[in-house]
Amino acid sequence: MRPIDLAREHGLSAQAIRNYDDAGLLPPAERSATGYRRYTPLHAQALRAFLALRAGHGYRQAVEIMHATNRGDLECAYRLVDAAHVALLAERGTRAEVATALGTLAGTAPPVVDGPPLTVGELARRLGMHAATLRAWETQGILHPGRDRATGYREYGPDCIRDAEIARQLRQGGYQLSQVAQFLDSLRTAGGADALAIFLASWQERLTTRSRNLLAGAAQLDTYLTMLDRVR
Structure with missing residues (x-):
């Protein structure tokens, strides 16, 4: 030939x-x-x-x-x-963890509420936890607070407050920090819970195609x- x-x-x-x-x-x-x-x-x-x-x-x-x-x-x-x-x-396991976390939060995930940013202490009091825990979550990639330009202090805006409340719910449900970080990263990438559901379906299709x-x-x-x- x-x-x-x-x-x-x-x-x-x-x-x-x-x-x-x-x-x-x-x-x-x-x-x-x-x-x-x-x-x-x-x-x-x-x-x-x-x-x-x-x-x-x-x-x-x-x-x-x-x-x-x-x-x-x-x-x-x-x-x-x-x-x-x-x-x-x-990768299948990661997707399953994200899907399970989404199911855990169905109907309970807090909406983003407009308002001034909170300090680490204010957010800690709102969630009923120590400020050190929030700093640890930042190290784990769970939270991404901004910084006040004048003081350099952490500022937790509406999106970050929502993420912190979701993280608290997931931690109470027994999820590890790495799983919480994975879920929130997927949530941010997708653009919200509804978009994440579509993202998960598309992700499953990609996994099936690759298999x-x-x-x-x-x-x-x-x-x-x-x-x-x-x-x-």
Whole structure:
């Protein structure tokens, strides 16, 4: 087969195939008497494996997997594949924690109330806790108070007051500081509880898509490995 023969299946150019070959993503190809590359079904499957792996692992990781496979270092290739699944599992756990926290706060999350900023002492009295706890929450990335330009003292505006009240509710529910920080970071990124619910649904879709892509990549890689076993 010629480069264009491999390219047509994926809507690529012949030059892209040559680039992938030069990058070591395909097994070594024989050359004709005139110097043209000659590919086999093994090369076609290597290309399928790389493109499928790229969809789930990303370009750089897919390149590393193919390099390890083509040099016969299957232990390295398996570790790279396993690491992606471990990372995906951890991300699923993070999303589940955020979703659970959102459910805990449903109907109880305090709204943002306009008003002058509070000092650390005033906010501590409002929440019924020590000022040192609020400072510790700041260190953990839970709160992000501003500073008075003249005095340098902390100022807790409406958004920060809301975050502190949410954090108190979550802590009372047994959530760890890291979980509280994760939830509030997601809440700020999404733009509020309603937006966060949409964000979580989209996040779940992305996780599902990546899971399917990882499975598809593994299937194509397995077929490639089977073909390599036959020729080695």
